[in-house]
Amino acid sequence: MKKASEMTVEELGAYIDQSVLKPDFTETEIRKYIQEGIDYHCATVCVNPSSLDITAEMTEGTDTKICVVCDFPFGTSTTASKVLQAETYCQREDIYELDIVANFGWIRSGKYEEVTKELLVIVEACHAHGTAVKVIFETDTLNEEQIRQACECAIAANADFVKTSTGFITGYESKGATNEVIQIMMDQCKGRIKIKGSGGIRTREHFLELIDMGIDRMGIGFKSTPVVLGLEK
Numbered sequence: 001m002k003k004a005s006e007m008t009v010e011e012l013g014a015y016i017d018q019s020v021l022k023p024d025f026t027e028t029e030i031r032k033y034i035q036e037g038i039d040y041h042c043a044t045v046c047v048n049p050s051s052l053d054i055t056a057e058m059t060e061g062t063d064t065k066i067c068v069v070c071d072f073p074f075g076t077s078t079t080a081s082k083v084l085q086a087e088t089y090c091q092r093e094d095i096y097e098l099d100i101v102a103n104f105g106w107i108r109s110g111k112y113e114e115v116t117k118e119l120l121v122i123v124e125a126c127h128a129h130g131t132a133v134k135v136i137f138e139t140d141t142l143n144e145e146q147i148r149q150a151c152e153c154a155i156a157a158n159a160d161f162v163k164t165s166t167g168f169i170t171g172y173e174s175k176g177a178t179n180e181v182i183q184i185m186m187d188q189c190k191g192r193i194k195i196k197g198s199g200g201i202r203t204r205e206h207f208l209e210l211i212d213m214g215i216d217r218m219g220i221g222f223k224s225t226p227v228v229l230g231l232e233k
Contacts, residue, residue: 004211009229013041015211016228017067017097017196017219019167020047030054033222038064040225043217044096048072049089056094065096067134070122073166075101075136079118086122090129097132101166104138107150115150119157127158134161134196134217139181140172147181148188155193161217162189165199176200182215204228 004012018037020030030051037045038059044067047055055066068089071077077085082100089095100122106115119135126133135154139147154162162185164177175181176199185195197210198219207228210218226232 004208007211009231010041012207012211012229014043015207015215015218016040016042016225017044017046017198017217018042018064018225019198019219019221020045020051021069021072021167023048027054031058034058036222036225038062040229040231042225046099046219049085052089052092052095056092066094067097067099068095069166070098070100072099072101072136073168075103075138076105079121082118083121083125087125090126090131093129095129095131097134097160098126099134099136099163101136101138102150102153104141104150107137107142107146107153110149112149112153116153116156119153119159123157123159132160134163135159136163136166136198138166138169139164140169140175140199144184147184151185151188151193155189159193161194161196163196163198163219165219167199167219167221174199177210177218179206179209179213182210182213186214201228204230 020033034045042064044065046067070085071082123133137150151162177197182197194216196217197215201207201218202224
C-alpha cells in the first residue's frame with residue numbers, strides 16, 4: 001500500500017469525515033465548514049441532524065457524502081428512540097453513513113448482550129435504506145477489555161465501523177484516537193469491521209501514522225483538516 005506521506009491531498013481527504021458538529025455554530029459557520037470539507041475532498045461531512053438539509057444542498061453533485069450523528073453525544077436514549085431517530089434520518093435516502101453513540105454506560109457495566117441487541121435493530125433500520133453504520137464507543141471512558149468487548153458487540157450487530165470517540169466527553173482525560181487504542185481495536189477486529197478514529201487527531205504526523213497503521217477513516221475537527229492535509233501549519 002502507498003505510504004501516507006506519498007499520497008495526494010485528494011487521496012488523504014478520502015480518509016476524512018470533516019466534523020461540523022459544534023452545537024453553537026451559526027448557519028454561516030455550518031456552511032463555511034461544510035464547503036471546506038467539500039473543497040478538501042473529504043469522504044464525508046459529519047453533521048448534526050438539524051444540518052441535513054443544508055448539507056444535502058451543498059454536497060449535491062460533489063464526491064463528498066453525508067454522515068449524520070445519532071443520539072449524539074451521550075447515547076443514552078431508549079432503544080426505541082434511537083431506532084426512530086435513525087429511521088427518520090435514513091428515510092431521506094441521501095444519508096451515506098450514520099454514526100450512532102453506543103450506550104457506553106452499558107459497556108462499562110458489562111451489559112454486552114444488551115448493547116448488541118440495541119445496535120442490531122439500529123443497524124437493521126439503517127441498512128434497509130443503504131446507510132452504513134459507525135458505532136461510537138467513547139473509548140476514553142473504557143478500559144482495554146471493555147474496548148475489545150464493545151468491538152465484538154458491533155461486529156455481532158453487523159455494523160460497518162467501530163469508532164473511538166465523540167470529541168465531546170467531559171470528566172475524563174481526552175485522548176481520543178491514540179495509536180494504542182487504534183491498535184487494540186485493530187487487533188481485536190482482525191479485519192471483520194472497519195475502524196474510524198476520532199478525537200485528538202490534530203497533527204499531520206499522527207494522521208499519517210494512523211493511515212500507515214491501516215485505519216479506514218478518521219473524524220477530523222474543522223480546524224485540523226487543513227493541518228493534517230499539509231495545507232496549513
